[in-house]
Amino acid sequence: MKETYGRLCRGGLLLVSALPGGRPNVMTIGWGLVGRFWAGPFFIAAIRRSRFTHGLIEKSRQFTVNVPHPGMEKVVNFCGAVSGRDHDKFKETGLTAVKAKRVSVPIISECAIHYECRVIFKSEVVPSKVTKGVHNRWYRGEDYHTIYFGKIVSLYKSPRRRPLR
Amino acid sequence: MKETYGRLCRGGLLLVSALPGGRPNVMTIGWGLVGRFWAGPFFIAAIRRSRFTHGLIEKSRQFTVNVPHPGMEKVVNFCGAVSGRDHDKFKETGLTAVKAKRVSVPIISECAIHYECRVIFKSEVVPSKVTKGVHNRWYRGEDYHTIYFGKIVSLYKSPRRRPLR
Numbered sequence: 001m002k003e004t005y006g007r008l009c010r011g012g013l014l015l016v017s018a019l020p021g022g023r024p025n026v027m028t029i030g031w032g033l034v035g036r037f038w039a040g041p042f043f044i045a046a047i048r049r050s051r052f053t054h055g056l057i058e059k060s061r062q063f064t065v066n067v068p069h070p071g072m073e074k075v076v077n078f079c080g081a082v083s084g085r086d087h088d089k090f091k092e093t094g095l096t097a098v099k100a101k102r103v104s105v106p107i108i109s110e111c112a113i114h115y116e117c118r119v120i121f122k123s124e125v126v127p128s129k130v131t132k133g134v135h136n137r138w139y140r141g142e143d144y145h146t147i148y149f150g151k152i153v154s155l156y157k158s159p160r161r162r163p164l165r
Numbered sequence: 166m167k168e169t170y171g172r173l174c175r176g177g178l179l180l181v182s183a184l185p186g187g188r189p190n191v192m193t194i195g196w197g198l199v200g201r202f203w204a205g206p207f208f209i210a211a212i213r214r215s216r217f218t219h220g221l222i223e224k225s226r227q228f229t230v231n232v233p234h235p236g237m238e239k240v241v242n243f244c245g246a247v248s249g250r251d252h253d254k255f256k257e258t259g260l261t262a263v264k265a266k267r268v269s270v271p272i273i274s275e276c277a278i279h280y281e282c283r284v285i286f287k288s289e290v291v292p293s294k295v296t297k298g299v300h301n302r303w304y305r306g307e308d309y310h311t312i313y314f315g316k317i318v319s320l321y322k323s324p325r326r327r328p329l330r
Contacts, residue, residue, distance in 0.1 A: 001166040001199075008201045033209055034166075035198030036173045038299050044198055044209070121295045123288035123312070130286045134203050147288070 001034050003113060007067050008032055011076045014066040015045060016097070017056035018105045024097045026089050026108065027053045028080030032065065034115075034152075041152040043115050046125075046145040052084040057148060061119040062103040065150075066111035075110075102154045113157050117150025166199050168278060172232050173197055176241045179231040180210060181262070182221035183270045189262045191254050191273065192218045193245030197230065199280075199317075206317040208280050211290075211310040217249040222313060226284040227268040230315075231276035240275075267319040278322050282315025 007013055008030060018024035033044040043065055047054045057063055068076050075093045082089065090097050097106035100116050107114040125144040127135055172178055173195060183189035198209040208230055212219045222228055233241050240258045247254065255262050262271035265281045272279040290309040292300055 001170055005166055005200060031200070031202045031204075033198040033200030033202065033207060035170060035196070035200075035209065037196045037198065037211060038303060039196070042198060044200065046202060120299055121290065123294070125286065129288070134285055138203060 004032075004034060004067050011068065011073050012080060014068060014076065014079060014095075014108055014111060015047075015053065016064045016066065016105055016108060017053045017060065017062075019056060019060055020104050022056075023088065024090060024106050025052055025056060025084030026079050026093075026095060027051065027084070028076050029065070030080075037149065038120065038151075041155065042120075043117050043150045043152055044147060045117075045150060046147045048143045048145050050143045054146060057119065058146075060105060062105045063117050063119075063148070063150060064100055064103065064105050064107045065115040065117065066108040067113035069110070069112045072110065100154070101156075109158065111158060114155070115150075115152050116154040117148075118153055119148050120151045121149040123147040123149070169197075169199060169232050176233065176238050177245060179233060179241065179244060179260075179273055179276060180212075180218065181229045181231065181270055181273060182218045182225065182227075184221060184225055185269050187221075188253065189255060189271050190217055190221060190249030191244050191258075191260060192216065192249065193241050194230070195245075202314065203285065203316075206320065207285075208282050208315045208317055209312060210282075210315060211312045213308045213310050215308045219311060222284065223311075225270060227270045228282050228284070228313070228315060229265055229268065229270050229272045230280040230282065231273040232278035234275070234277045237275065265319070266321075274323065276323060279320070280315075280317050281319040282313075283318055284313050285316045286314040288312040288314070 012028040012030040096109040098109045100107045103116045177193040177195040261274040263274045268281045
């Protein structure tokens, strides 16, 4: 958890989503929470409704979160800067999508830690429920987040410990 | 975070709530998430609507989370077994409520780590948004949780490192 939180704050984590059998997409997330809910381990991710990833999670109700190694900053920045609608980010970055253990969405083999998640609950950020300060800072464009409560069905470290390139 | 998660799974954490100037209440929580949201550190707590704590947080929009030391299991169990409507749990357990740094709700001096939180957003668990499995296991009595997104405005370890008694 310490490593996950550290990476969230420094650069971000890589969230992968895909339709069953479809081309996977990867986006960078700088927000997320890890803990325990409904007596199990959970990863909470917040995705704006405009994102390509949003549509994929809505349909598949699965995602993986991958904690990058130090040295992967360039790739992490790129995955946060362009959309999967226009880019095949796996192809363009050289990241390798490999089969996950318990979900159909792949993990990223170059990363250090992998969370495999199934969406159990979701919550919508709505203007009436959020403080004025948060609204003015994050939602002036009205592109609200959906908050996905992903049950962690598998969590492991990758044996490969060297950075991408 | 590791210690917080470990205690969540083994016995639980102590959540304190209070109205301004009122008698504080403490309850045990076995669920919670820690991470980053809206560019800041957050603690998410889920409280059933029937709980005494629920009314206090609704009004004060603040809470503290206190990570107990090993050896405090008896107190932690008691605080999870009785309601603050009928019991002054601080008085009955001998726990000491001391002034927090940045919220008006107190912390518990006998604990190891203290999270001071202000509620920035809340979400209601609703039957239509949760999986059938979760609904059947946790909400047969229809006593749903409110999920409080508490911004961590202060986080520190307690200098006192010995168990309560």
